[in-house]
Amino acid sequence: MNQHKVIATDSQTNHKRASMIQVGLSACLAGQNVRYNGGHTQSRLCLDVLSEYFSFNTFCPEVAAGFSTPRATMRLMGHPESPQLVFSNDATEDLTQKLHNGFEEKLATFKELDGYILMKNSPSCGLERIKVYQANGQVHKTRTTGLFTQALLKAYPHMPIEEEGRIHDPKIFDNFITRVYAYHNFRTEILTAPSLHKLINFHSRYKYLLMAHEQTQYRQLGRLLSGQKKLTLDQLVNTYLSAFMTALSKPASKQNHTNTLLHILGYLKNSVSSQARAHILQTIDKYQKGIFPLATPLTLIKHYLDQYGSDYIKNQHYLDPYPESINPLRKYYL
Ligand code: SF4
Incomplete structure (x- = not known):
């Protein structure tokens, strides 16, 4: 036995x-x-x-x-x-x-x-x-x-x-683990059997994480996928991966986190009371001023997204770039 x-x-x-x-x-x-x-x-x-x-x-x-x-x-x-x-x-x-x-x-x-x-x-x-x-x-x-x-x-x-x-260093640790999971997701979701459809889905789930890390590269990646450049699928996948990993290697700044949180708050416009939205806005403002850690507005937004958010926004890797248990204090020093 x-x-x-x-x-x-x-x-x-x-x-x-x-x-x-x-x-x-x-x-x-x-x-x-x-x-x-x-x-x-x-x-x-x-x-x-x-x-x-x-x-x-x-x-x-x-x-x-x-x-x-x-x-x-x-x-x-x-x-x-x-x-x-x-x-x-x-x-x-x-x-x-x-x-x-x-x-x-x-x-x-x-x-x-x-x-x-x-x-x-x-x-x-x-x-x-x-x-x-x-x-x-x-x-x-x-x-x-x-x-x-x-x-x-x-x-x-x-x-x-x-x-x-x-x-x-906690910030370097966070950035490294974020990139390991992103690279793993790209390898297993895209590189195993690439398609434009999968690449667009992948980009859409990483939209807000990219926005928090590097806004210019985030916009360039969007243009790349819109097909303005005539590339083969292989070229597109390689160019995307290179720009995607470069963007994530740049640490997310407080200003970019603030912009990203404000964008995400927009998804709660029609489902959350104006009083609750004002409260979230206050916490974002205090995060930007260095009074609160990222955890405060992020936890609050996640609480409302869990109840009222669409699948699209709830599936954003920005909200959980890697399992929280690896680094439970992450949001307190970002
Ligand atoms: S793995 Fe080997 S070569 Fe590399 S640092 Fe350690 S002892 Fe040196």
Whole structure:
């Protein structure tokens, strides 16, 4: 009996994992002892919080390339636009190709990933501010991106990618998770079997989230779908995805949230009393002035939308860009 219970639990766990969003993760952040010093840099945020929602695909490009653990530290050297990987204590051997050989095939298997979380400051995995040394030992003013991450960005230019250190900032965390879910929705709803009809539906559900993030790009995306430019379906899908992910990567400003809330309030014009609308308007005004967090007008509007809103407005991703339980405090610091 107990054994049956265990088997059922395992199968449920497997099912849950299979249906989870897949996100790449630097193996050292997952607690694997792959760092140069034989240790790890386990991320509690990834392992305790995000692992409830994401199935992590862990990878260490340096170990995959055959470097031992522990190993001598490595650094980037040469010109910031095309640096070479070398050992920090002996720059005579160019290790760049060896690193590339280790991750080239693996990169092709990342098509199902909806995001990637990387370890900072690594000449392989770092996303930004990676030092590049000159032959005289001085550091270039211009910093760069780790070599594995450069290849990852080239292969998957629209995938949300962040450093683990940065996602401890609540606003960056919110923006990253929003983009992971948006990218996942685009991949599964559009890329699996693209059609103009699906693309228009997708755009209509993201209308207010886009408006909150980037108003100019939101209007451009609308024009793109109206067919003014003569594009094939493939071109349209790719152009849309690129502009869509770029728009979401810009943090939503207070002014844009305010405009978006006012637009959404318009959907309650004929169903909510003028007194209730005046009350919502007051909370939006206080949000704009920094007196209330976004949670106040948003919760109030959602309360009325639940009762009187059309399916169109209730299905807007702006209202819930990702499961609230990942980040229950989200609306209190936006
Ligand atoms: S930062 Fe990247 S290369 Fe370095 S140990 Fe972690 S996973 Fe491996």
